[in-house]
Amino acid sequence: MLVLDLALKSLRNRLLVTTLTVGSIALSVALLLGVEKIRTGMRESFSNTISQTDLIIGPKSGTIQLLLYSVFGMGSPTQNVSWEAYQTWAAHPAVDWTIPYSLGDSHRGFRVIGTDENFYERYRYRGGQPIEVAEGKPALEVFEVAIGSQVAAELGYDLGDQIAVTHGMGGFITHDDTPFTISGILAPTFTPVDRAIYVTLEGIEAMHEGWEGGVPPASAMSFGGGPPSDEAEPAEERWTGDYQPTQVTAFFVGATNRRDVLSLQREVNVWEEEPIMAVLPGLALSEMWNGLGYAEEGLRLVGVFVVIVGLLGMLVSLYTSLDARRREMAILRAIGAGPVRIVSLLVLESAVLATLGAAMGVAVVYGGLSIAQPWVESQFGLFLPIAGLAPIEWLYLGAVAGAGFLIGFVPAVKAYRTALHDGLAVRV
Amino acid sequence: MTETAIAVQLEDVRFSYGRGPVVIDVPSLRLEAGTRTFLHGPSGSGKTTLLGILAGVLRADSGAVRVLGEDLTSMSGARRDAFRARHIGYVFQMFNLIPYLSVLENIILPVRMNAERRGRIRASNPAEEARRLAAALEIDHALGSAVGALSVGQQQRVAACRALIGSPELIIADEPTSSLDHDRRDAFLELLLEACEGAGSTLVFVSHDRTLAAHFEQEVSLGESNRAGEVAA
Ligand SMILES: Nc1ncnc2c1ncn2[C@@H]1O[C@H](COP(=O)(O)OP(=O)(O)OP(=O)(O)O)[C@@H](O)[C@H]1O
Ligand SMILES: [Mg+2]
Numbered sequence: 225m226l227v228l229d230l231a232l233k234s235l236r237n238r239l240l241v242t243t244l245t246v247g248s249i250a251l252s253v254a255l256l257l258g259v260e261k262i263r264t265g266m267r268e269s270f271s272n273t274i275s276q277t278d279l280i281i282g283p284k285s286g287t288i289q290l291l292l293y294s295v296f297g298m299g300s301p302t303q304n305v306s307w308e309a310y311q312t313w314a315a316h317p318a319v320d321w322t323i324p325y326s327l328g329d330s331h332r333g334f335r336v337i338g339t340d341e342n343f344y345e346r347y348r349y350r351g352g353q354p355i356e357v358a359e360g361k362p363a364l365e366v367f368e369v370a371i372g373s374q375v376a377a378e379l380g381y382d383l384g385d386q387i388a389v390t391h392g393m394g395g396f397i398t399h400d401d402t403p404f405t406i407s408g409i410l411a412p413t414f415t416p417v418d419r420a421i422y423v424t425l426e427g428i429e430a431m432h433e434g435w436e437g438g439v440p441p442a443s444a445m446s447f448g449g450g451p452p453s454d455e456a457e458p459a460e461e462r463w464t465g466d467y468q469p470t471q472v473t474a475f476f477v478g479a480t481n482r483r484d485v486l487s488l489q490r491e492v493n494v495w496e497e498e499p500i501m502a503v504l505p506g507l508a509l510s511e512m513w514n515g516l517g518y519a520e521e522g523l524r525l526v527g528v529f530v531v532i533v534g535l536l537g538m539l540v541s542l543y544t545s546l547d548a549r550r551r552e553m554a555i556l557r558a559i560g561a562g563p564v565r566i567v568s569l570l571v572l573e574s575a576v577l578a579t580l581g582a583a584m585g586v587a588v589v590y591g592g593l594s595i596a597q598p599w600v601e602s603q604f605g606l607f608l609p610i611a612g613l614a615p616i617e618w619l620y621l622g623a624v625a626g627a628g629f630l631i632g633f634v635p636a637v638k639a640y641r642t643a644l645h646d647g648l649a650v651r652v
Numbered sequence: 653m654t655e656t657a658i659a660v661q662l663e664d665v666r667f668s669y670g671r672g673p674v675v676i677d678v679p680s681l682r683l684e685a686g687t688r689t690f691l692h693g694p695s696g697s698g699k700t701t702l703l704g705i706l707a708g709v710l711r712a713d714s715g716a717v718r719v720l721g722e723d724l725t726s727m728s729g730a731r732r733d734a735f736r737a738r739h740i741g742y743v744f745q746m747f748n749l750i751p752y753l754s755v756l757e758n759i760i761l762p763v764r765m766n767a768e769r770r771g772r773i774r775a776s777n778p779a780e781e782a783r784r785l786a787a788a789l790e791i792d793h794a795l796g797s798a799v800g801a802l803s804v805g806q807q808q809r810v811a812a813c814r815a816l817i818g819s820p821e822l823i824i825a826d827e828p829t830s831s832l833d834h835d836r837r838d839a840f841l842e843l844l845l846e847a848c849e850g851a852g853s854t855l856v857f858v859s860h861d862r863t864l865a866a867h868f869e870q871e872v873s874l875g876e877s878n879r880a881g882e883v884a885a
Pocket of ligand 1: 645646647669672675693694695696697698699700701702860
């Protein structure tokens with residue numbers, strides 16, 4: 225391979241320019257691949273916000289709406305599922321376990337979720353990781369709460385602190401006569417779980433005691449300024465009651481057998497006693513992600529343009545080097561190099577630069593990933609898996625090398641025409 | 653090849669660059685094989701252009717160009733390139749060497765480019781042959797050097813080695829001595845003539861310095877009229 229040998233030696237001879245060109249292509253390729261890695265990491269982490277849950281069942285509404293308030297803690301449900309309905313489906317033979325979720329209250333901007341021990345035992349996220357209690361214990365008693373890691377960090381709460389709960393999101397009426405005690409702080413999950421406060425279903429009932437009609441009982445009014453009503457029983461007494469949950473907002477379902485999931489979903493959706501629906505979270509999440517796809521496309525487009533700029537930089541540097549190489553071309557012609565050799569020399573140089581750049585870009589991405597992976601995970605909760613190159617990434621690399629090859633024809637053809645025109649005259 | 657064989661024969665050759673004026677108009681030119689010809693003419697008279705035609709880099713617009721018995725005008729560009737690689741050694745006035753190759757690599761380039769030429773080297777391998785030629789031209793001490801480290805005279809001798817390797821039948825030298833001082837010029841010429849004789853190659857040597865003509869068997873003057881080609885034996 226005479227021509228390849230010449231191409232490599234010529235590139236080595238222009239070491240600085242070669243290094244800069246390869247470096248700029250490498251960085252642009254690294255950016256493109258890095259965007260791709262982050263994109264897949266985000267998609268994965270998004271689709272894994274909840275895992276191992278086969279169905280999410282809630283009142284009939286939109287799939288996305290149900291996902292938003294049950295999994296992402298955004299928006300609020302307009303309806304609930306009755307306790308009887310919940311019991312019926314929890315006892316269904318195809319249902320292995322359920323996690324009830326009762327929503328609608330908040331504490332200083334964070335959601336309060338009524339649930340039961342199944343949440344601590346069954347809830348899974350990101351490839352099956354369980355909920356862990358970092359400090360204390362799960363909230364299993366009426367006036368116990370467990371708080372997510374971000375709640376603890378942002379509000380500066382500790383075990384044993386007493387907190388009050390607001391009805392509705394961001395509302396101003398405080399149930400401050402029903403104080404809850406922090407019994408546990410959850411370990412970070414980097415999912416919406418970190419921004420929620422967990423109480424028992426009974427706890428939800430307790431704080432709503434006497435709120436029929438949407439107004440608090442007189443004794444619970446803490447902001448009105450008026451004297452407490454005489455008829456009101458002392459708070460302590462009310463709390464000793466037996467609080468029976470009357471409804472849940474939604475519930476997560478694990479099926480006894482995964483094969484039954486689809487038929488179970490159908491059964492729920494056609495159930496006549498109450499308007500409820502079941503969604504497959506994995507499917508719904510990836511549909512939702514696809515809805516956000518334009519952002520991804522934008523990122524990808526930026527990466528592609530950066531690579532194009534990198535390749536154009538190479539074209540410019542090869543093209544401008546030609547004038548200095550007219551002598552070299554004339555010498556090669558005199559020795560007997562024909563158009564094929566002259567053209568392939570320059571095309572090879574270009575292809576080698578682009579291929580080296582692509583390979584270096586891969587090295588930069590994996591080097592960067594292995595360094596940044598733990599940090600990104602702890603800072604953003606984004607787990608970037610160090611996996612092999614995906615087919616699309618191979619495609620990108622192939623495209624970069626191919627583009628380098630094609631771009632090489634521009635200076636190559638120009639060089640050959642110049643060489644033809646110059647003949648053997650000494651022109652410097 | 654016998655003494656009477658013709659190495660170069662031109663008949664009514666005309667050439668112009670693109671649509672430019674006629675640069676070459678040679679009614680007749682014959683160079684016998686194995687001879688050493690001195691070609692001279694003032695600057696701009698078309699010496700380099702004529703050499704380009706002989707080497708098959710340029711193609712005559714009309715007329716017949718026969719080199720080593722083959723008609724170059726009827727050959728395709730690619731075949732002329734192969735013909736040149738195989739049969740012709742070329743030395744420029746200056747800047748003869750490829751800067752990113754070592755001296756040795758520069759010398760053996762023609763035999764790497766053309767298998768037939770490689771088959772004709774006398775030593776066991778190209779590097780050996782390069783060493784032999786370098787010794788003959790007295791630059792064997794510089795074989796390992798970078799090209800840029802050589803003096804102009806050394807560079808020209810390396811270029812001569814490269815033209816001679818693989819014993820091409822025709823050596824063309826385009827003012828190879830014009831950038832050398834007087835003493836080095838004579839020394840270089842001596843070595844080149846000896847090496848050509850040793851290889852049995854035909855030499856076409858161009859210069860505008862007519863004092864060199866004494867070293868050659870025949871002299872061709874390419875007049876400023878651009879219509880010259882009389883052999884002055
Ligand atoms: N590549 C080219 N394109 C157009 N015209 C050219 C080209 N090369 C040479 N010429 C013209 O052809 C004519 C002959 O040039 P050439 O280089 O053959 O002369 P020369 O005898 O070698 O001169 P010198 O002694 O200066 O080297 C000149 O008028 C020159 O301007
Ligand atoms: Mg000239």
